[in-house]
Amino acid sequence: MRNEIATSGANSENSTAGGAHWNLVEARKIYNLPFNDLLFRAQSVHRAHFDPNAVQMSRLLSIKTGGCAEDCGYCSQSAHYPTGLKASKLMEVERVIAEARRAKEGGATRYCMGAAWRSPKERDMEVIVAMVRGVRSLGMEACMTLGMLSPQQSERLADAGLDYYNHNVDTSERFYSEIITTRTFADRLDTLANVREAGIKVCAGGILGMGETVEDRISMLVTLANLPAAPESVPINMLIPIPGSKLADAAPVDPIDFVRTIALARILMPLSHVRLSAGRTEMSDEMQALCFFAGANSIFVGETLLTADNPGEDHDAALFRRLGLKPMALEQAEMEPAE
Numbered sequence: 001m002r003n004e005i006a007t008s009g010a011n012s013e014n015s016t017a018g019g020a021h022w023n024l025v026e027a028r029k030i031y032n033l034p035f036n037d038l039l040f041r042a043q044s045v046h047r048a049h050f051d052p053n054a055v056q057m058s059r060l061l062s063i064k065t066g067g068c069a070e071d072c073g074y075c076s077q078s079a080h081y082p083t084g085l086k087a088s089k090l091m092e093v094e095r096v097i098a099e100a101r102r103a104k105e106g107g108a109t110r111y112c113m114g115a116a117w118r119s120p121k122e123r124d125m126e127v128i129v130a131m132v133r134g135v136r137s138l139g140m141e142a143c144m145t146l147g148m149l150s151p152q153q154s155e156r157l158a159d160a161g162l163d164y165y166n167h168n169v170d171t172s173e174r175f176y177s178e179i180i181t182t183r184t185f186a187d188r189l190d191t192l193a194n195v196r197e198a199g200i201k202v203c204a205g206g207i208l209g210m211g212e213t214v215e216d217r218i219s220m221l222v223t224l225a226n227l228p229a230a231p232e233s234v235p236i237n238m239l240i241p242i243p244g245s246k247l248a249d250a251a252p253v254d255p256i257d258f259v260r261t262i263a264l265a266r267i268l269m270p271l272s273h274v275r276l277s278a279g280r281t282e283m284s285d286e287m288q289a290l291c292f293f294a295g296a297n298s299i300f301v302g303e304t305l306l307t308a309d310n311p312g313e314d315h316d317a318a319l320f321r322r323l324g325l326k327p328m329a330l331e332q333a334e335m336e337p338a339e
Contacts, residue, residue, distance in 0.1 A: 022226055058299070072182075074246070075242070169205075235278075
């Protein structure tokens with residue numbers, strides 16, 4: 001495997017570099033701190049590197065839905081499960097750019113495009129490149145999630161100006177094969193390495209509530225933190241059980257455990273944007289507020305995340321007003337860490 005979790009070594013709260021800065025023992029001790037102490041530490045780290053009242057706003061669009069050959073147990077788009085989702089063709093470039101323009105008018109600074117593929121075919125790359133260039137021409141950051149990428153595909157997307165590539169590791173290496181069998185944990189890390197080598201920023205996180213243990217969640221975050229460079233963006237998703245999928249009857253995540261995971265992600269990866277991602281429709285305003293205090297500083301806006309529901313913009317705007325939060329400007333999203 002390209003990267004292994006360290007079992008010893010010094011930690012660092014001021015570096016995105018990997019090289020065994022964190023180990024499972026240290027991370028477990030942090031996760032198990034008294035809740036108030038954990039949140040105080042996470043908020044202190046957060047304030048050292050970000051405006052604590054600014055949240056990055058991203059928009060996500062499914063540019064090709066359903067019919068995926070992977071058997072990810074959580075996904076509505078897998079062809080392996082009777083979820084009732086109908087497969088679609090790849091969207092036209094003009095429509096994607098029009099949607100991106102509307103997203104920018106609504107305050108989004110990053111536009112994320114997702115396709116339900118195991119990996120993109122060569123015949124699709126020209127259209128994908130055109131989408132990236134079109135979004136970048138609007139002055140927005142462009143992000144893609146297309147499945148596994150080869151080094152050549154990564155280079156081509158980098159040349160087109162792609163800012164971020166999303167490829168979640170989903171869970172720990174130990175638990176991974178319980179959720180996905182059509183590719184390995186090492187395959188995930190290989191794509192992340194290909195993307196990083198091409199000069200594209202990495203977006204990689206995971207999903208909570210799939211039946212994993214707390215130890216699996218900690219292990220997942222240690223793996224991400226100990227990559228040669230930690231992901232610039234770390235989405236933490238709460239499982240949305242999809243009828244017909246393998247995880248349709250999964251038990252819900254304890255809200256306090258979810259907040260603890262957000263706090264640990266912030267402490268282990270102090271310079272990363274930690275995104276409160278899928279599952280926000282099932283979170284109370286109070287739970288989301290605790291997540292923001294614990295270091296989450298990025299969300300998806302809009303009523304849909306690929307195929308799942310998301311809080312509407314009116315609800316998010318009202319919550320932001322109540323909490324005194326503001327959308328993060330593009331220059332803030334890309335700013336250098338505070339001294």
